[in-house]
Amino acid sequence: MGxxxxxxxxxxxxxxxxxxxxxxxxxYNATVKITKIEHSVVIKRVDAEPMKMAICxxxxxxxxxxxxxxxxxxxxxxxxxxxxxxxxxxxMVKDRIRLEVNIxxxxxxxxxxxxxxxxxxxxxxxxYEAVKEHQLLSLPHSTPFVPxxxxxxxx
Numbered sequence: 531m532g533x534x535x536x537x538x539x540x541x542x543x544x545x546x547x548x549x550x551x552x553x554x555x556x557x558y559n560a561t562v563k564i565t566k567i568e569h570s571v572v573i574k575r576v577d578a579e580p581m582k583m584a585i586c587x588x589x590x591x592x593x594x595x596x597x598x599x600x601x602x603x604x605x606x607x608x609x610x611x612x613x614x615x616x617x618x619x620x621x622m623v624k625d626r627i628r629l630e631v632n633i634x635x636x637x638x639x640x641x642x643x644x645x646x647x648x649x650x651x652x653x654x655x656x657x658y659e660a661v662k663e664h665q666l667l668s669l670p671h672s673t674p675f676v677p678x679x680x681x682x683x684x685x
Contacts (some may be wrong), residue, residue: 543557544616550592552653554627557635560615562588563644567607568596588613588629589647589682594628596654597629603637625657656682 547558570584582604590598597615599607606613617635620627631637 535681545616547594548592549590549595549618549653550648550651552593552595552627553627554622554658555618557617557619558615560590560618561640561642561644562590562613562615563647564588564597564607564609564611564613565594565647565649568607570604570607580676582635585628588652589649590644591646591648593648593651593653595629597654598633599631599637603631606637606639612642612644614638614640622658625659626655627658658682 544559546561549560549562552558552560564586566587568585568587570582570677572580572582575581582601584599584604584607586597586599586607587594589595597618615631615635615637618629618631619635621630622628
């Protein structure tokens with residue numbers, strides 16, 4: 531016999547984060563405004579099917595970042611449009627943050643109005659470097675696998 535659920539819990543409201551708080555390799559919910567469409571291309575996949583891709587500069591009042599849209603998501607790429615991004619991943623691409631919504635995430639039109647986008651605080655322009663945790667803490671290497679921690683690259 532398995533456990534039976536007698537009561538259904540109500541769904542929780544999503545908590546939306548600001549772009550200035552985004553860190554690499556984590557998932558967030560955000561409401562952003564598309565300020566510029568940088569690239570829009572159609573490429574062929576390995577199976578010869580066409581795939582649409584667009585890279586947009588999106589932001590809110592606290593910062594901005596690059597967002598990669600694929601296939602059906604490209605329909606949302608209109609300058610000035612406000613989007614709700616659910617479970618967007620801050621991925622590392624060439625040592626910089628790029629936002630992507632994968633199959634577990636969701637993109638929808640947002641109804642919240644975003645005024646001026648803080649283009650000067652572009653988190654996709656900050657270069658990160660992968661550092662092992664023991665290097666960051668100055669501890670001797672004690673385990674065979676230590677995950678990388680991404681820290682801003684300091685000159």
